[in-house]
Amino acid sequence: MPFRVVQWATGAVGRYALRDVLARADLQLAGVLVYDPDKIGLDAGELVGAAPTGVVCTDDVEQVLALDADCVLHMPLPSSYFDGSHGNDVETICALLASGKNVITTTGFVYPKNYGHRVLERIEAACARGGTSLHGTGINPGFMSDFLPLALSGLSSRIDHLYVRESSDFRGHPSRQIVVDLIGFTRSAKDYTAAVRPYRAFQRALFAESVQLVADALGVVLDEVEETDEFELATEEFEISAGLVREGTVCASRWIFSGLVRGRPFMTIECVYKADSTRVERWAEPGFTIHIEGVPQMTVAVEEVSHGLAAAAAHAVNAIPAVVTASPGIKTLLDLPLPTGRGTVRLA
Numbered sequence: 001m002p003f004r005v006v007q008w009a010t011g012a013v014g015r016y017a018l019r020d021v022l023a024r025a026d027l028q029l030a031g032v033l034v035y036d037p038d039k040i041g042l043d044a045g046e047l048v049g050a051a052p053t054g055v056v057c058t059d060d061v062e063q064v065l066a067l068d069a070d071c072v073l074h075m076p077l078p079s080s081y082f083d084g085s086h087g088n089d090v091e092t093i094c095a096l097l098a099s100g101k102n103v104i105t106t107t108g109f110v111y112p113k114n115y116g117h118r119v120l121e122r123i124e125a126a127c128a129r130g131g132t133s134l135h136g137t138g139i140n141p142g143f144m145s146d147f148l149p150l151a152l153s154g155l156s157s158r159i160d161h162l163y164v165r166e167s168s169d170f171r172g173h174p175s176r177q178i179v180v181d182l183i184g185f186t187r188s189a190k191d192y193t194a195a196v197r198p199y200r201a202f203q204r205a206l207f208a209e210s211v212q213l214v215a216d217a218l219g220v221v222l223d224e225v226e227e228t229d230e231f232e233l234a235t236e237e238f239e240i241s242a243g244l245v246r247e248g249t250v251c252a253s254r255w256i257f258s259g260l261v262r263g264r265p266f267m268t269i270e271c272v273y274k275a276d277s278t279r280v281e282r283w284a285e286p287g288f289t290i291h292i293e294g295v296p297q298m299t300v301a302v303e304e305v306s307h308g309l310a311a312a313a314a315h316a317v318n319a320i321p322a323v324v325t326a327s328p329g330i331k332t333l334l335d336l337p338l339p340t341g342r343g344t345v346r347l348a
Helices: 012-023 061-065 089-098 117-130 147-153 176-182 189-217 308-318 320-324
Strands: 003-008 027-033 071-074 102-105 133-136 158-169 224-233 238-240 243-245 250-261 264-274 287-295 298-302
Touching (some): 012 027, 012 308, 027 061, 061 089, 071 089, 071 320, 089 102, 089 133, 102 320, 117 133, 133 320, 147 158, 147 189, 147 287, 147 298, 189 224, 189 250, 189 264, 308 320
Parallel strands (some): 003 027, 003 071, 071 102, 102 133, 158 264
Antiparallel strands (some): 158 287, 224 250, 238 243, 287 298
């Protein structure tokens, strides 16, 4: 029987995930929760240009909690973490788990241990109550910042330093909530400095999860995870999908997260965000790079991921079978089999 899946939120990533679920023979859509009032009452297929599904979108959380489903793809917009409009993610996730539904989330929780014993115990209690599992894949970080470095580490006889860099271009990203409200592009330097404070805490929590996961997997005890960030101002006016970037406003930012041991970096993650990479020369071009300094030296570069949000959605969808069939509890990438694209092959 196919696994019954609920799509929780249908933003940029959620729509990709919804489309993937509808295309899979081993998955069956059981419900869709939306936040946009204009989407309430629509057939789920309408949201992604697919055939009618018979599943009607709702904003009724209690209705979703009552559904008979195997898994929830939990994908609210990150900007909701700061204005409280979507509620507390831990509360929501625990309610879903306790209701008997496994949860795969892109809101973090790549390594929930990093949030402390109180959060960890709440999640584990909800998993026990519902006989369910929680798995965090992460939009950013996710895969490039944890899974791939660990996979490459298996080729090492000595590791001196792990370095991961990801550079993203947001010129085609349509969401003002992400590009303006969250990342801070198009803001003045003064407004950006004030607005970025909650985002800095959010970024630190997310990337610290990946650094800590890798450290624990390799038997390294970190003293701390250090964070630094800086931004770049536009030298000319230009348009992106999310709006107008005026001269003198923020058009790029660079974040560095370092897991330190006795003051020396064990692992460094560098994140570069650009409103339009063709207009911002400073810092790295879009793409991903992983470098392991040690024996042997290794560098892996992924020059382009044509649809990064589609990849993030597919990563979560492809994890469904493993998460649903796992024993109850928190399941990180260290606890699950290799996520693959099984069921996605389409030969001409």
